[in-house]
Amino acid sequence: MSAVTEAVKPRTPVASGGVSQSVRDSLVVAKRNLIRMSRIPEMVIFGLIQPVMFVILFTYVFGGSMNIGGTTDPGVYKEFLMAGIFAQTVTFATAGAGAGIADDMHKGLIDRFRSLPMARGAVLTGRTLADLVQTALTLFVLALVALLVGWRTHTSIVEVLAAFGLLLLLGYAFTWVGALIGLSVRTPEAATSGGLIWLFPVTFVSNAFVDSSKMTPWLRHVADWNPFSATVQACRELFGNPGVSDSGAWPMEHPVIASVLYSVAIIVIFRTLAVRKYRNATA
Amino acid sequence: MPGAIYAEGLVKHFGDVKALDGVDIDVPEGTVLGLLGPNGAGKTTTVRCLTTLLTPDSGKAVVAGIDVLKHPNEVRHSIGLSGQFAAVDEYLTGRENLQMVGQLYQMSARDAKKRAGELLDRFNLADAADRPSKTYSGGMRRRLDLAAALVVSPPVMFMDEPTTGLDPRNRQALWDVIRELVGGGTTLLLTTQYLEEADHLAHDICVIDHGRVIARGTSDQLKSQTGGERVEVVVHEREQIAPADEVLRGFGKGATTVEEHTRKLTVPVTGGAKLLAEVIRELDARGIEIDDIGLRRPTLDDVFISLTGHTAETAEEDTEAGGLVQDAKPRPGKKTKEEAK
Numbered sequence: 276m277s278a279v280t281e282a283v284k285p286r287t288p289v290a291s292g293g294v295s296q297s298v299r300d301s302l303v304v305a306k307r308n309l310i311r312m313s314r315i316p317e318m319v320i321f322g323l324i325q326p327v328m329f330v331i332l333f334t335y336v337f338g339g340s341m342n343i344g345g346t347t348d349p350g351v352y353k354e355f356l357m358a359g360i361f362a363q364t365v366t367f368a369t370a371g372a373g374a375g376i377a378d379d380m381h382k383g384l385i386d387r388f389r390s391l392p393m394a395r396g397a398v399l400t401g402r403t404l405a406d407l408v409q410t411a412l413t414l415f416v417l418a419l420v421a422l423l424v425g426w427r428t429h430t431s432i433v434e435v436l437a438a439f440g441l442l443l444l445l446g447y448a449f450t451w452v453g454a455l456i457g458l459s460v461r462t463p464e465a466a467t468s469g470g471l472i473w474l475f476p477v478t479f480v481s482n483a484f485v486d487s488s489k490m491t492p493w494l495r496h497v498a499d500w501n502p503f504s505a506t507v508q509a510c511r512e513l514f515g516n517p518g519v520s521d522s523g524a525w526p527m528e529h530p531v532i533a534s535v536l537y538s539v540a541i542i543v544i545f546r547t548l549a550v551r552k553y554r555n556a557t558a
Numbered sequence: 559m560p561g562a563i564y565a566e567g568l569v570k571h572f573g574d575v576k577a578l579d580g581v582d583i584d585v586p587e588g589t590v591l592g593l594l595g596p597n598g599a600g601k602t603t604t605v606r607c608l609t610t611l612l613t614p615d616s617g618k619a620v621v622a623g624i625d626v627l628k629h630p631n632e633v634r635h636s637i638g639l640s641g642q643f644a645a646v647d648e649y650l651t652g653r654e655n656l657q658m659v660g661q662l663y664q665m666s667a668r669d670a671k672k673r674a675g676e677l678l679d680r681f682n683l684a685d686a687a688d689r690p691s692k693t694y695s696g697g698m699r700r701r702l703d704l705a706a707a708l709v710v711s712p713p714v715m716f717m718d719e720p721t722t723g724l725d726p727r728n729r730q731a732l733w734d735v736i737r738e739l740v741g742g743g744t745t746l747l748l749t750t751q752y753l754e755e756a757d758h759l760a761h762d763i764c765v766i767d768h769g770r771v772i773a774r775g776t777s778d779q780l781k782s783q784t785g786g787e788r789v790e791v792v793v794h795e796r797e798q799i800a801p802a803d804e805v806l807r808g809f810g811k812g813a814t815t816v817e818e819h820t821r822k823l824t825v826p827v828t829g830g831a832k833l834l835a836e837v838i839r840e841l842d843a844r845g846i847e848i849d850d851i852g853l854r855r856p857t858l859d860d861v862f863i864s865l866t867g868h869t870a871e872t873a874e875e876d877t878e879a880g881g882l883v884q885d886a887k888p889r890p891g892k893k894t895k896e897e898a899k
C-alpha cells in the first residue's frame with residue numbers, strides 16, 4: 276500500500292493562477308504535443324508534401340501564363356508566388372490544431388486536463404505553441420525548395436527574417452481559429468475538413484496567387500482588406516519580390532503594420548472564445 | 559459534519575433532458591460509495607458535477623471540505639478522476655504520461671519523475687514504462703489511467719465505471735487496488751453498472767435512476783428491504799414456463815420474474831427449505847421437468863428490479879440464448895446526452 280498513499284506530497288500551491296504557472300503548464304502541454312508529433316512522423320511529412328507540391332505545380336503549370344506587373348515572364352511569377360504559398364502554408368496549420376484538440380476531446384484527455392489544477396488556457400496554448408514549432412519546420416523546408424526552383428530575395432537578412440516572423444505570427448493566429456473549431460465539432464475528421472474548407476476562399480480571394488487588381492471591383496476590395504493579403508503583401512515587400520500591389524487600400528499601403536494588427540486581433544478574439552469554450556467543454 | 563464528498567439537490571439539464579433531478583449524496587471520509595444505475599441514469603453527470611467538469615444548474619457540492627462551485631481549482635488539487643475511457647495519450651509512453659500529469663498537478667519535474675517511477679512499479683507497468691501506451695492491452699491502459707488519477711495520492715477519488723470492458727482477471731486485479739486504496743484512507747465514489755462490483759467494494763450504495771437517488775443503504779440493508787429469500791427454477795423446456803409460473807404464483811409473496819431465454823423463473827418466498835420441498839412436489843405432480851431449482855438470498859439485481867421494475871443489466875434483451883447476465887446492454891428508448899456522447 277505504501278507506494279500508493281505515501282506520495283511525494285505535492286507542495287499544494289493553492290494560490291494558483293498567475294503568469295508563471297500559465298507559462299509552465301503551457302510548456303508541459305507543448306512538450307507533450309511535440310513528443311506526440313515526433314512519434315507520428317508521417318503527419319509531419321504529409322504536411323510538407325502538400326506545400327512543396329503547390330510550389331512545383333504553380334511554378335511550372337501557371338508560371339508561363341500569369342501576368343505580373345505587365346510581364347508573363349515565368350521567372351517573375353515564381354518570385355511573386357512564393358510569398359503567397361508561404362502564407363497559405365502557415366494557415367493550413369489550422370486544420371492540424373483543430374484535429375488535435377478534437378481528438379483530445381474525443382479520447383477523454385480534455386476531461387483529464389480539466390480535472391487537474393492547471394492553468395485554464397494551458398491545454399490550448401500548449402497545442403498552438405507545438406503547432407508553431409511544426410509550422411516553422413515546414414516553412415524552413417519550403418523555403419529551401421523555393422530556393423531550389425529559383426526563388427530569390429533581394430533585401431537584407433533582417434527584412435527576410437522579419438517576413439518569416441510575420442508568417443509565423445499569422446500561422447499562430449490561425450491555429451487559435453483551429454482550436455475553436457476543434458472544441459466545437461464532434462470528431463477529429465470534422466475538425467480537419469472544417470479547418471480547411473474556409474481556408475480556400477480566404478487564401479484564393481487574395482493577392483496570393485494572382486494580381487488582385489485584375490479582379491472585379493467588389494472582389495478586389497475583399498482581397499485588399501483580407502487579413503491574409505496584408506501578410507502576403509508585407510512579405511513581398513520585405514523579400515523585395517515583384518508584384519507588390521499599388522492599391523490605395525490602407526492594409527495594402529501599410530502591409531507590415533496591418534499584418535501585425537490583423538494577427539494580434541485574431542489571436543485576442545479567438546483565444547478568448549476558445550478558452551471560454553474549453554471551460555465548458557463536454558466530451 | 560458533511561462527509562468527504564457531499565452533494566445536496568444537484569440538478570442538471572441538457573436541453574430538455576433532465577439528467578439530474580435533485581441528487582443528494584454524503585460519503586463519510588475513508589469509505590466507498592457505490593453509485594449504481596443503468597446507462598443514462600445520471601451516474602456520469604453526477605461525477606462530472608462533483609469533479610468540476612460540469613456546473614450544475616442548482617444544488618450544492620462540497621468535496622474534501624471545499625465548495626466545488628466556489629473554488630473549483632482548489633478542489634482539483636484534492637481529487638483524482640479515473641473516467642470511463644482510459645484518458646491517457648496513446649503516443650506518449652506510460653512514464654511520459656504520468657510525468658506530464660504530475661507536472662500539471664504542479665509537482666516539480668523531479669518529483670513528478672520520481673512519482674511516475676513509483677506508480678509504474680506499483681501497477682506492474684515497469685516493463686512497459688518506456689513504450690508508447692498505444693501498445694498496451696486494455697487492462698494495462700486502465701491501470702495507467704488509474705495511476706494517473708493517483709499521482710498526488712488525492713484524499714478523494716472518483717472512478718466512473720472503472721472496470722467496464724475489463725476481463726474478469728483484470729477486474730479482480732483492479733478491485734484489489736481499490737481495496738488497498740480505501741484501506742489507506744482514501745474516500746471513493748465509484749459508479750458501476752455491475753451490482754456484483756458494488757456488493758464487493760462499496761460500504762454504502764446509492765441506486766440512481768432517471769437522475770434521482772431511489773434508494774440508499776448498505777448492500778445488506780437494501781437486500782433485506784427487498785424481502786427474504788427467492789426460489790429460482792429453471793425448467794427443461796420453454797413450453798413449461800407458463801405452467802411453472804402458475805405453480806410459483808401459488809407459493810410466492812410477489813411477482814414472478816421470468817427470463818425466457820434461460821427458462822428461469824424467480825419468485826420471492828417465505829418459508830425456507832420446507833417450502834422449497836413443497837414447490838418441488840407440486841412441480842413434479844404436474845409433470846413439469848426441471849433442470850435446476852434452488853433457494854437463494856436476494857441479490858442487488860433483485861433490489862434493482864423491485865425498485866425500478868427493470869433489471870440493471872437488461873439481460874432479457876440479450877438475444878443470444880443463455881447470454882451472460884453480466885453483459886451490460888443499454889436500455890433502448892432512453893437516451894440522454896450522457897449516453898449519446
